[in-house]
Amino acid sequence: MTDRNSSPLAPQAPLATSPFSSEGDDKFHDECGVFGIYKHPESAAHTVLGLHALQHRGQEAAGIVTFDKNQFHSHKSQGHVADNFNSQPIIESLPGDSAIGHVRYSTAGGGGMRNIQPLFADLASGGFAVAHNGNLTNAVTLRQLLVSKGSIFQSTSDSEVLIHLVATSTYQALQDRFIDALRRIEGAFAIVALSKKRLIGARDPLGVRPLVLGKLSDSSYIFASETCALDIIGAEYIRDVEPGEVITIDENGLHSLKPFPVQKPRPCIFEHVYFSRPDSLTDGTSVYKVRKHIGRELAKESKVKADLVVPVPDSGTPAAIGYAQEAGIPFELGIIRNHYVGRTFIEPSDQIRHLGVKLKHNANRGEIEGKIVVLVDDSIVRGTTSIKIVDMVRQAGAKEVHLRIASPPTTDPCYYGVDTPEKDKLLASRMSIEEMTKYIGADSLDFISIDGLYRAVCDADRNPDEPQYCDACFTGEYPTHLTDKNQHDAPEQISFLNESNSKSK
Numbered sequence: 001m002t003d004r005n006s007s008p009l010a011p012q013a014p015l016a017t018s019p020f021s022s023e024g025d026d027k028f029h030d031e032c033g034v035f036g037i038y039k040h041p042e043s044a045a046h047t048v049l050g051l052h053a054l055q056h057r058g059q060e061a062a063g064i065v066t067f068d069k070n071q072f073h074s075h076k077s078q079g080h081v082a083d084n085f086n087s088q089p090i091i092e093s094l095p096g097d098s099a100i101g102h103v104r105y106s107t108a109g110g111g112g113m114r115n116i117q118p119l120f121a122d123l124a125s126g127g128f129a130v131a132h133n134g135n136l137t138n139a140v141t142l143r144q145l146l147v148s149k150g151s152i153f154q155s156t157s158d159s160e161v162l163i164h165l166v167a168t169s170t171y172q173a174l175q176d177r178f179i180d181a182l183r184r185i186e187g188a189f190a191i192v193a194l195s196k197k198r199l200i201g202a203r204d205p206l207g208v209r210p211l212v213l214g215k216l217s218d219s220s221y222i223f224a225s226e227t228c229a230l231d232i233i234g235a236e237y238i239r240d241v242e243p244g245e246v247i248t249i250d251e252n253g254l255h256s257l258k259p260f261p262v263q264k265p266r267p268c269i270f271e272h273v274y275f276s277r278p279d280s281l282t283d284g285t286s287v288y289k290v291r292k293h294i295g296r297e298l299a300k301e302s303k304v305k306a307d308l309v310v311p312v313p314d315s316g317t318p319a320a321i322g323y324a325q326e327a328g329i330p331f332e333l334g335i336i337r338n339h340y341v342g343r344t345f346i347e348p349s350d351q352i353r354h355l356g357v358k359l360k361h362n363a364n365r366g367e368i369e370g371k372i373v374v375l376v377d378d379s380i381v382r383g384t385t386s387i388k389i390v391d392m393v394r395q396a397g398a399k400e401v402h403l404r405i406a407s408p409p410t411t412d413p414c415y416y417g418v419d420t421p422e423k424d425k426l427l428a429s430r431m432s433i434e435e436m437t438k439y440i441g442a443d444s445l446d447f448i449s450i451d452g453l454y455r456a457v458c459d460a461d462r463n464p465d466e467p468q469y470c471d472a473c474f475t476g477e478y479p480t481h482l483t484d485k486n487q488h489d490a491p492e493q494i495s496f497l498n499e500s501n502s503k504s505k
Contacts, residue, residue: 001072001120001127026385028274028410028473031209031417032117032133033057036100036192036223038199038249040216044094047101048085050222050229055081056277057133057225058103061116065129067194068096072127076116100194102131105419115157118194123167125174129194132159133225134209135417137187138483161185175200175248179259182246186481188268188416188470190241192223198250199223206266206479207243208416208470210282214238221249226280240283243267266479268416269469272457273407274315274378275418288318293456294406294448295322295376302446303327304374304402308367310334312377312389319406320376327374334368334393335361335375361389369397375442379407381420383427386440394441403442408450408474409433415482416470450474 033054063076077084102117139158165181188208201223214230244260278288311320324331409428
């Protein structure tokens, strides 16, 4: 395998915390994005474009692995796709008609070059590369067991557990080894994998993380986290990969397997609220339209007399449009976003941190001065940015500021591939709405109800016995085992692993 990882001597984007990252950026950080393409002469170039469309899902690092019928090739770098796959020599260093790619925001395992995906290993059957979106909730338990049996890990990523499970499986065929490995993991995953003979796409049995299937020509199939990655290369959206489905693509075409017990799907509802790009389809539905529906439901539940509805851009914009339409209040861009904000070279002193929100957002004084304003945002995590936004609008002359949130209060952390603070750092887990209103400095604050969110997304109230989505960040009801969090589950998992590994095919 040739590897064009960036030289340690090459210039890198500064890694110091910027004033608008971490606590300065009061959002759930997007998980990761994956892309795979089979049998196309420009596989690397198309993967770069696909990853560019998925950049919102991970801005920390990007990587691509290709196969040219003889050997695998890799290029990985920290930073954005456009900054690292920006020259013809780099594209030419990734020959082959099949490729997989990954954009990353680190969750399990942290950052660093060794954790940039796709991960690659030389197995007994040949090279095998994996790109994973999600988080394995029993990765620590499995890792400890694998290490005790002699496995040597090269990264701290939970995704490497999957490669070791494939390598140590006693099944013969690679596809069977891969499925055997998937049966042993818990949590959420959307995976694209590349071997010498096939491209594989797999989605966890509950469908928590998204994965779609597309087609570019008669024989060129594509996997991607979102449909916007298909649009950018002119590919046709075929369908979503179904929860619990494993699709393999080889010279004989497409083959679908469903090797898991059937379960009620629980896709992540926050994809509709924030993660997915508005121009994507999620579960075959327009994300943009759903977000406008969320805004309408929010207005039905918490309308307030006001002069203007103002979105907190960009993620609050579709919901604000829906809110304004339902409430009959004019919609205005009362906050302008600077789209050219990245990491800063400025040392983040307390004063610079305080100014950080103005580097990203600035009040449009001419529209909001003297007005009663409804601010619409998608969520509140720590509340740090909400405080600054409300204060900024007040300083620009607003008479009143009423904050409306297009998701329920975020009370619990996510363990399925979203980088979230611990529970005691989540504002809604330790304050009532009245306390949050005072803390943020708004005249009023309200969130859409959980049933209102469900009505907007699937036109039905939440089924408390069998929820239609994973909504654990709002309810604390996790749809899978949390083995690593609840250590008492670990012995059962280890027993299952030993039993499964004693079988062969």
